[in-house]
Amino acid sequence: MIDDLLRDSIIRLLRDAGGKILEIYRKSDPGIRMKEDNSPVTEADLVSDMLIQNGLAELTPGIPVFSEETKDISFDIRRKWNSFWVLDPLDGTKEFIARNDEFCICLALISDKRPAAGFIHIPVTGKSYCALSGKGAFVIKQNKTIKLPLYIPSGTVKINISRSHHTLQEEKMVEKIAGSYPVIKKTMGSAIKFCRVAEGKVDLYPRFKRSNEWDVAAGDIIVKESGGTFFEIHSGKEPFYNRHDAKIEPFLACGTRGKTICGSIPGGLLT
Structure with missing residues (x-):
């Protein structure tokens, strides 16, 4: 198209x-x-x-x-x-x-x-x-x-969370990952976080609040086409768009290494 x-x-x-x-x-x-x-x-x-x-x-x-x-x-x-x-x-x-x-x-x-x-x-x-x-x-x-990606991630696991919209659930996820890996957490505003994941500079971007479709859709495909994954946390599925309320459920954007990290946490990252 x-x-x-x-x-x-x-x-x-x-x-x-x-x-x-x-x-x-x-x-x-x-x-x-x-x-x-x-x-x-x-x-x-x-x-x-x-x-x-x-x-x-x-x-x-x-x-x-x-x-x-x-x-x-x-x-x-x-x-x-x-x-x-x-x-x-x-x-x-x-x-x-x-x-x-x-x-x-x-x-x-x-x-x-x-x-x-x-x-x-x-x-x-x-x-x-x-x-x-x-x-x-x-x-x-x-x-x-x-x-993209520009970088092959190595060393410390890098996690971005929203400056304005983060919750205790993001903090709990960071703590869980820190039990298995050294972690650097950085707060950042806007959809620039998706770009960092797609570049390979950041491994994970979790968000546990609902989002507007216009805030997420571009980042969704940019992350996935760079070799990462993007899915709604509770269903484990990729979101669909044009919903009646134009909202996307809590999600996790993973870079190329982030996918491996998600599967390697004892007991599961999202449990």
Whole structure:
């Protein structure tokens, strides 16, 4: 469904949006307000959303977009979609406001309830990550396209957990792994954590809270196409998308070594 030409056009679109985000990031007032669900939104969220949605309308006419900023599309409409884009125009708004550089743009193409393509662009570093189903995952930096993973993990087990959404269950998982391996745990914001897993820099990214589809879908396919696994913790199965509430259950993203670690913990990692 997505050839190399369209892939490159989408990456350029996300880079253009990333440039606009950085312009607002450097302002003294990024235009913060609170949404109805009491989560923050900024001028950058809205500008990025408009730019990307307009660009996708030109690049892929006829494929609808389900975005965090236009999420009120009813399920009665969405359930009829076989293919659609799911978009978070600024993942990590809290990180953006905190000015810690840990924010990104997430975009995935869902087809038959599974991710068929995924893109994550990090404005601060200029790196873009992408994956197409069955074709591998790549990072594009300084106009070079490099296949993922970049590293063969060794030594200390590296675990990322969410800065804003971690629970005691993540801490218990880290403790269980630390009973068998030396462990380094790092908190981080946004879907950048998926990129670290796909690169081979991080072995495991657990999340025990439910997530929005637009926060997860791109990372899902990027991790899997880099040789890792991604599954819902309670079912042990890969998630499907376009659910009535657009939520994904607690999940575990594993890098190439993370899969082995999961199977080697006495008594099981998830018990």
